Amino acid sequence: xxxxxxxxxxxxxxxxxxxxxxxxxxxxxxxxxxxxxxxxxxxxxxxxxxxxxxxxxxxxxxxxxxxxxxxxxxxxxxxxxxxxxxxxxxxxxxxxxxxxxxxxxxxxxxxxxxxxxxxxxxxxxxxxxxxxxxxxxxxxxxxxxxxxxxxxxxxxxxxxxxxxxxxxxxxxxxxxxxxxxxx
Amino acid sequence: xxxxxxxxxxxxxxxxxxxxxxxxxxxxxxxxxxxxxxxxxxxxxxxxxxxxxxxxxxxxxxxxxxxxxxxxxxxxxxxxxxxxx
Ligand SMILES: [Fe+2]
Numbered sequence: 099x100x101x102x103x104x105x106x107x108x109x110x111x112x113x114x115x116x117x118x119x120x121x122x123x124x125x126x127x128x129x130x131x132x133x134x135x136x137x138x139x140x141x142x143x144x145x146x147x148x149x150x151x152x153x154x155x156x157x158x159x160x161x162x163x164x165x166x167x168x169x170x171x172x173x174x175x176x177x178x179x180x181x182x183x184x185x186x187x188x189x190x191x192x193x194x195x196x197x198x199x200x201x202x203x204x205x206x207x208x209x210x211x212x213x214x215x216x217x218x219x220x221x222x223x224x225x226x227x228x229x230x231x232x233x234x235x236x237x238x239x240x241x242x243x244x245x246x247x248x249x250x251x252x253x254x255x256x257x258x259x260x261x262x263x264x265x266x267x268x269x270x271x272x273x274x275x276x277x278x279x280x281x
Numbered sequence: 282x283x284x285x286x287x288x289x290x291x292x293x294x295x296x297x298x299x300x301x302x303x304x305x306x307x308x309x310x311x312x313x314x315x316x317x318x319x320x321x322x323x324x325x326x327x328x329x330x331x332x333x334x335x336x337x338x339x340x341x342x343x344x345x346x347x348x349x350x351x352x353x354x355x356x357x358x359x360x361x362x363x364x365x366x
Contacts (some may be wrong), residue, residue, distance in 0.1 A: 102344045105291065106362040107299070113365060154309040162302060172363035179365070266303065273310035 112176035117189035120177035129206030131236035137163035
């Protein structure tokens, strides 16, 4: 089971409304290489892994991705807080306002709804872990893109934390692949 | 660690817990590293002390019975993690 802890993994405090970045952040909320995709993928893959170490790493990284998902949702919520209906319209986000007001929702930055088709669970331990390593690299690249597009240090700082975590996850999955291959 | 503000205590908790999450992932793939294991257990004990202090003074951090609500059902109270504080 899971327990909730009422705090963010890394603090987020965005006080300047930012419609443009809210929309871009959706990419890491529920896009193809998003935190949502990572969490669902890893937590699905663990059930049939033969090695305890691989079950453990998928459970724990999957859990950390849920904490990242909460951080990104918090960032989107804070970016949208205080925006007027007019601000949404001016940012070309009238559709978001009409459908969701100031709530995040699981779609990518172009508005395409999240789909389970983004996830990988092949039932082949090595194939799954190799896919996870690629996903971590994609997530890192996506964070680098968002950082370069950000104009607010309050947004860039937590994005850099998330970027660094993807590098650590890639490393741990590499070690998990060695464990799978040695077994 | 005496007379710490809620924010100061929370920051310490966040630092310890981040360190522990990172060590946890490392130990998953390096279970025979006894030095890392020693660090993990000692940081875990310190984290529990910090959390117990926070919970007693400022309210619960965890759900489902893992934090005592010393002063009424404080779990509902703000701030929630995404509130701008
Ligand atoms: Fe990750």
